[in-house]
Amino acid sequence: MNVIIHFALTLWMPGLVKDWGAVPAQIWSVNVGTLEGWETLFNLISYGFFHGGIFHLAGNMIVLYAFAPSIENRLGPARFVVFYLVALVLSCLSYAAVVTFFPSPPVQASFFSIPRDRIPLVGASGAVFAVMGAYFLKFPHTRIHTVFWVLIRAWVLRLPAYLILLYSIGLNLLLWYLSPDTNVAWTAHIAGFGIGLLGIGLLADFQVESRAQDEAQHSWREIGKTVGRMLRKEASLALLVIGLPLLMFVMGFVWTYLYPSYSLRWNPTFKRRVSAALFNTLNQAPLFLLLSGIILAVAWSFLRKRRLQSMMLLDHCLVCDSTHLKSTELDDCECLDCGFHSENALLPELAEAAEAMRESRFAEQYLLPVQQKLNNDVAERSLITFEGEDDQELFDSYQMGMEILRDFLHKHRTFLENLLPEPAIPNTEDEEPNWLDELSLVLNTPIHIGDSYSAKDEIETMRQLLEVLRRSLEALRHIQKLLQTLLLQPTSNSDT
Numbered sequence: 001m002n003v004i005i006h007f008a009l010t011l012w013m014p015g016l017v018k019d020w021g022a023v024p025a026q027i028w029s030v031n032v033g034t035l036e037g038w039e040t041l042f043n044l045i046s047y048g049f050f051h052g053g054i055f056h057l058a059g060n061m062i063v064l065y066a067f068a069p070s071i072e073n074r075l076g077p078a079r080f081v082v083f084y085l086v087a088l089v090l091s092c093l094s095y096a097a098v099v100t101f102f103p104s105p106p107v108q109a110s111f112f113s114i115p116r117d118r119i120p121l122v123g124a125s126g127a128v129f130a131v132m133g134a135y136f137l138k139f140p141h142t143r144i145h146t147v148f149w150v151l152i153r154a155w156v157l158r159l160p161a162y163l164i165l166l167y168s169i170g171l172n173l174l175l176w177y178l179s180p181d182t183n184v185a186w187t188a189h190i191a192g193f194g195i196g197l198l199g200i201g202l203l204a205d206f207q208v209e210s211r212a213q214d215e216a217q218h219s220w221r222e223i224g225k226t227v228g229r230m231l232r233k234e235a236s237l238a239l240l241v242i243g244l245p246l247l248m249f250v251m252g253f254v255w256t257y258l259y260p261s262y263s264l265r266w267n268p269t270f271k272r273r274v275s276a277a278l279f280n281t282l283n284q285a286p287l288f289l290l291l292s293g294i295i296l297a298v299a300w301s302f303l304r305k306r307r308l309q310s311m312m313l314l315d316h317c318l319v320c321d322s323t324h325l326k327s328t329e330l331d332d333c334e335c336l337d338c339g340f341h342s343e344n345a346l347l348p349e350l351a352e353a354a355e356a357m358r359e360s361r362f363a364e365q366y367l368l369p370v371q372q373k374l375n376n377d378v379a380e381r382s383l384i385t386f387e388g389e390d391d392q393e394l395f396d397s398y399q400m401g402m403e404i405l406r407d408f409l410h411k412h413r414t415f416l417e418n419l420l421p422e423p424a425i426p427n428t429e430d431e432e433p434n435w436l437d438e439l440s441l442v443l444n445t446p447i448h449i450g451d452s453y454s455a456k457d458e459i460e461t462m463r464q465l466l467e468v469l470r471r472s473l474e475a476l477r478h479i480q481k482l483l484q485t486l487l488l489q490p491t492s493n494s495d496t
Contacts (some may be wrong), residue, residue: 021120022047024096048088050122060124066144067135067161074138074204083134083203084127087195091126094191105181121185126192129169133196136165139210150230152237157383161210169193222379229380245281247295248288252281318345318357319484340488350487356412357483360476363408367401370394371469378462398465405472406443409436419482439475442468 022043029040051057072080098104099116106113140162148157169190176186256264256276264276281288317325317335324336334341345354373394416436445468 020046021050021122022092022096023120024100024117025115027093027096028100044089044092045085047092047120047122048124048127051124052122056123060128063128064124064131066146067131070139070142071131071134071200074209075200079203083199084131087127087130087192087199088124090195091130091188091192092121094195095121095126095185095188098187107181107183119183121188123185125185126188126195129189129192130196130199132165132168133193134200135161135196136193137197137200137206138204138208140165140208141210151234152241153234155230155384158381159383165193223383225376225379226383229376230383244289244292244296247292248285249277249281251288251291252279252284253277255280255284316361318342318354318361319487321361338484338488344487352412352415353483353486356408356415357480357487359408359412360480360483363401363404364473364476364480366404367469367473370397370401371466371473374398374462374466374469378459378466381459381462395465398469401469402443402472405439405476409439409443416479416482419486436475436479439472439479442471442475 020043023040026040027044051060068080071083075083096117104116106115107119140160142161143158144161144164146157146159146164147154148159149155172186172189175182175184176190180186253273256273260268261276264272316322317338317340319340320335320338322335322337325333326336327333344350377394413436445464
């Protein structure tokens with residue numbers, strides 16, 4: 001209705017926008033006894049359906065869309081309309097009282113100043129802040145998706161409602177204090193927030209109806225980790241934004257040496273060279289931008305190649321996973337840390353152990369990125385919102401990793417059972433668990449992965465997956481220790 005009335009009267013009856021705004025000086029001029037000037041009282045409601053522009057309207061409607069449905073569901077449509085209209089009237093009267101009966105600096109125009117009580121008040125901000133105040137009392141723990149600009153880019157964050165609302169009202173108080181002479185009705189916003197708190201309490205009691213337990217819980221460590229990742233991404237973008245023009249300027253500076261102008265040959269001072277470099281940067285911007293892109297692409301490709309090489313299994317020792325390898329004849333290699341020689345894996349008595357170790361390393365290398373991604377996603381969901389498609393890909397990767405572990409266990413279980421030490425005395429604290437049974441138990445843990453989740457259920461499911469991954473990798477590493485002992489025996493015997 002706000003949008004329809006605003007555009008209808010703005011397009012077809014533009015003069016009414018000025019006439020139907022609430023002018024504080026006119027509000028107090030109404031004669032209560034004779035009702036002279038009663039039409040001014042209509043402006044106490046009509047002003048809320050006019051706005052100062054498309055951005056003013058859009059901002060109010062977005063906030064209303066975010067918070068009003070919950071309050072309407074709590075009060076019912078009829079009582080919500082009454083609550084909204086009463087908030088419009090009371091926030092306007094509060095603003096009019098402040099600017100009329102208390103000293104207020106005039107609004108500064110281009111060449112003159114206008115008394116604040118003579119300027120029409122327009123916009124639904126007072127009622128919108130009343131809805132925000134009601135939401136603050138009733139649903140403070142509910143997480144709201146909001147767009148927040150940090151430094152370089154905007155983030156879609158999931159924040160508790162009380163943080164967003166306290167930030168909004170605190171920002172209004174600060175701006176009211178710092179810039180009281182602007183053409184913004186800060187006091188209407190602040191009064192509306194308080195009216196909403198009081199109004200919802202009188203209509204639906206003062207009891208908070210949301211609980212922190214209803215939302216996914218996050219530790220301060222997860223929040224801090226997420227903030228750190230956000231700042232690192234911001235720093236990377238800032239480095240790119242700053243570094244690209246700087247790289248282009250360096251090219252322009254080098255250009256002054258390769259192709260100096262006549263003035264530089266005659267008087268090659270540093271100041272002239274810098275000026276010429278700036279001119280060359282602007283004049284040759286397309287060429288320098290292309291060269292900078294090529295340089296950055298080559299650097300990124302080189303770093304990515306180095307990273308992929310370091311992640312490949314062939315560059316690591318089969319036994320201790322070290323990268324300190326020494327090449328020998330016939331393309332064999334020897335580990336400088338544990339002494340394992342690659343030709344030992346070809347011995348008949350060690351062939352199955354080497355194959356089991358190789359497959360366990362493959363499973364570990366597959367599961368570690370999944371575990372890291374799950375860890376990061378759970379932590380980042382303390383602040384950042386995500387799309388479901390990424391979650392489904394992550395769940396598919398998890399299930400693939402579990403299948404790899406099941407195949408490994410099914411293929412080598414008999415061989416690995418023979419490597420297990422004799423069980424210790426039952427019911428003792430020093431008893432070593434059977435890691436094969438532990439791995440089998442973990443792999444058979446039932447976890448429901450559905451198509452739709454609430455935010456809390458989604459995070460709880462991810463935490464269950466993380467626990468399964470943690471226990472699986474722990475069991476896998478203990479099995480690798482047994483295989484390491486067997487694979488290093490020939491080397492140690494030959495050394496003695």
